[in-house]
Amino acid sequence: GKWKNKERVLIFSSRGINFRTRHLMQDLRTLMPHSKADTKMDRKDQLAVINEVCEMKNCNKCIFFEAKKKQDLYMWLSNIPQGPSAKFLVQNVHTLAELKMTGNCLRGSRPLLSFDPIFDKEPHYALLKELFIQVFSTPQYHPKSQPFVDHVFTFTVTDERIWFRNYQIIEEDASLVEIGPRFVLNLIKIFQGSFGGPTLYENPHYQSPNMHRRLLRLSVAAKLREKQQVKEVQKIKKTGSKVLIGEDPTEVVFKTPAEEKPVEIQLVKPEVKPIVKDKKKLRKIQRKKQKKLFRTEA
Amino acid sequence: SSSDSGSEDSSLSDSELQEAFSRGALKPGLNVVLDERPKRHNDVSGLKQCLSDFKQQLAWVERLDVTLGQVVDPVSQSASNKDAVDPENDFQREMSFYRQAQAAVLEALPRLRKLQIPTRRPDDYFAEMAKSDQQMQKIRKKLKSKQEAMERSERAKQLRAMRKYGKKVQNEILQKRQKEKKNMLNAVKKYQKGLSDKLDFLDEEQTSSQGNKKGSVNQRIKKGPNAKRRYKNQKFGFGGKKKGSKWNTKESFNDVSSFRAKIAHNKGPRKGGKKALNKRPGKRARQKMKSRGR
Numbered sequence: 001g002k003w004k005n006k007e008r009v010l011i012f013s014s015r016g017i018n019f020r021t022r023h024l025m026q027d028l029r030t031l032m033p034h035s036k037a038d039t040k041m042d043r044k045d046q047l048a049v050i051n052e053v054c055e056m057k058n059c060n061k062c063i064f065f066e067a068k069k070k071q072d073l074y075m076w077l078s079n080i081p082q083g084p085s086a087k088f089l090v091q092n093v094h095t096l097a098e099l100k101m102t103g104n105c106l107r108g109s110r111p112l113l114s115f116d117p118i119f120d121k122e123p124h125y126a127l128l129k130e131l132f133i134q135v136f137s138t139p140q141y142h143p144k145s146q147p148f149v150d151h152v153f154t155f156t157v158t159d160e161r162i163w164f165r166n167y168q169i170i171e172e173d174a175s176l177v178e179i180g181p182r183f184v185l186n187l188i189k190i191f192q193g194s195f196g197g198p199t200l201y202e203n204p205h206y207q208s209p210n211m212h213r214r215l216l217r218l219s220v221a222a223k224l225r226e227k228q229q230v231k232e233v234q235k236i237k238k239t240g241s242k243v244l245i246g247e248d249p250t251e252v253v254f255k256t257p258a259e260e261k262p263v264e265i266q267l268v269k270p271e272v273k274p275i276v277k278d279k280k281k282l283r284k285i286q287r288k289k290q291k292k293l294f295r296t297e298a
Numbered sequence: 299s300s301s302d303s304g305s306e307d308s309s310l311s312d313s314e315l316q317e318a319f320s321r322g323a324l325k326p327g328l329n330v331v332l333d334e335r336p337k338r339h340n341d342v343s344g345l346k347q348c349l350s351d352f353k354q355q356l357a358w359v360e361r362l363d364v365t366l367g368q369v370v371d372p373v374s375q376s377a378s379n380k381d382a383v384d385p386e387n388d389f390q391r392e393m394s395f396y397r398q399a400q401a402a403v404l405e406a407l408p409r410l411r412k413l414q415i416p417t418r419r420p421d422d423y424f425a426e427m428a429k430s431d432q433q434m435q436k437i438r439k440k441l442k443s444k445q446e447a448m449e450r451s452e453r454a455k456q457l458r459a460m461r462k463y464g465k466k467v468q469n470e471i472l473q474k475r476q477k478e479k480k481n482m483l484n485a486v487k488k489y490q491k492g493l494s495d496k497l498d499f500l501d502e503e504q505t506s507s508q509g510n511k512k513g514s515v516n517q518r519i520k521k522g523p524n525a526k527r528r529y530k531n532q533k534f535g536f537g538g539k540k541k542g543s544k545w546n547t548k549e550s551f552n553d554v555s556s557f558r559a560k561i562a563h564n565k566g567p568r569k570g571g572k573k574a575l576n577k578r579p580g581k582r583a584r585q586k587m588k589s590r591g592r
Contacts, residue, residue, distance in 0.1 A: 005360050031428060079352060082351075083352075084348050096429060097433065099436060099437050102441065104427050104428060104429045104434060105427065106419065106425055106427060106428070107425070107426040107428045108426075112362050112364065113362055113363040113364065113402075114363075114364050114365075114402030116365070116367075119365060120365055123342050123345040123349070124340070127352070130352060133361050133363050137362055139360060147416060148416050148419050149410055150417065152399050152402060152403055154398055154402070156394070158383060158385045158391060158394070163395060165399070167399045169417065172417070174369075174399075174400040174403040174404050176396060176400060189339075192348055199339040200339065200344045200348060201340055201341065202338045203338075
């Protein structure tokens with residue numbers, strides 16, 4: 001058949017990406033035969049330059065990876081030349097090379113795209129869905145493509161983020177194995193134009209990674225400060241002034257001192273009392289026995 | 299109104315403020331300027347417009363997209379509970395993705411077949427795969443090693459369990475043998491002491507429970523010791539050294555049968571000439587000797 005749907009996607013990145021991002025990019029290029037590669041873009045150029053780069057390569061879609069601070073990865077998806085475009089924060093990247101992803105598919109085979117029903121409910125999600133379809137689906141009869149459909153991309157919305165998975169279709173009864181890669185997209189903004197233009201949508205649930213890190217640091221600092229405050233309060237309590245209770249005049253009522261006895265001085269030694277043995281008194285052992293009996297009887 | 303009055307604060311003079319207060323336009327207390335939270339862009343109409351501009355009218359076969367929920371499993375939670383999928387629960391989350399993919403595949407494959415697009419790769423079709431053969435080898439090796447490790451641990455566990463069981467069985471057998479021996483000896487001693495004149499213990503067919511019942515009935519008819527005494531007899535047997543049994547019971551204390559008065563008072567016939575008959579006097583005798591000696 002004739003290749004009619006002329007979609008070309010330019011996949012490239014800025015400088016300062018780490019190995020995982022690089023592998024992810026390469027994996028996307030492998031999976032999408034309608035993609036083209038380009039060299040790294042310098043940071044000092046504006047984003048608008050990308051439009052020209054794409055035009056030079058004769059591409060009408062673009063996936064641009066931007067790495068900031070060697071920690072955060074942002075992804076731009078854009079339709080050149082008139083837009084729209086969307087910026088995402090990429091998290092939880094796992095590449096094709098991970099040994100836990102055991103599936104495999106033909107290189108360049110056409111994917112099936114599966115979307116969550118949530119994508120039809122909101123207008124911004126509907127726009128994103130259209131963007132994903134146009135970017136990720138391989139055109140029919142593309143010269144580099146294989147005619148089989150043996151894997152499926154899933155886009156799911158969970159926890160205000162878009163989760164991407166890639167599964168291989170093994171059997172006709174829909175038993176699947178994951179091929180990879182996998183990543184999570186956190187939408188930041190949708191622009192009307194390509195890499196610019198008025199903002200159509202801003203994600204209220206998005207928190208920039210800087211803000212996230214800052215909040216963590218603040219929480220730790222706040223905890224420490226609270227501990228110190230508690231310590232200070234305790235110190236004050238300890239060394240606090242003791243409250244003086246005033247004298248109660250009615251207390252004297254209860255004081256009853258004993259009568260004073262005249263002092264007697266003994267001048268004569270007292271008489272020695274004779275020790276009289278009480279014959280009726282039992283000896284010690286017998287006394288103990290009696291006690292025992294008494295106790296057991298009781 | 300407080301924010302409005304706050305913004306007016308800077309521009310109005312004192313007298314004007316007083317007038318406004320008397321009018322009742324100002325509220326008492328500190329009036330601060332509240333800056334409104336920056337509104338989040340959500341240009342619904344703009345989004346819809348953009349979508350309609352951007353949308354491509356392509357045949358389904360070009361796009362191959364399916365928008366469907368999960369496979370409704372009668373066993374597991376129904377699709378209506380999908381909102382309860384806890385994103386922190388990794389297994390649940392991945393299973394929800396899996397089920398969504400399954401639903402899409404089940405829906406799409408018949409359509410593809412109708413459009414005559416092949417989905418199964420024929421066995422003689424060799425083409426480059428997304429992952430190289432080397433990579434697949436590595437994966438296979440890892441899976442195999444994992445499986446082997448699991449099997450090894452299973453085998454070790456089983457061995458341990460078997461050994462434990464074997465030891466238990468062996469212990470039981472030994473104990474049984476010892477019990478039988480004890481019973482046999484007791485029966486022999488009973489016969490020797492004349493308590494039972496039956497030689498039934500020679501026959502091994504007698505079951506222990508039966509024997510006990512008969513024995514107890516006979517004993518009650520003959521002698522009539524109480525149950526405690528019978529139990530002790532049965533447990534500790536007759537004769538022989540008894541481990542841990544009481545030493546100075548009332549009976550043993552009052553039992554002076556082993557007292558030989560002549561020997562005690564050194565008057566009996568000397569058997570074999572006991573050498574150096576050093577008969578030590580008793581305590582009282584010694585004390586008397588001591589006090590007398592003083």
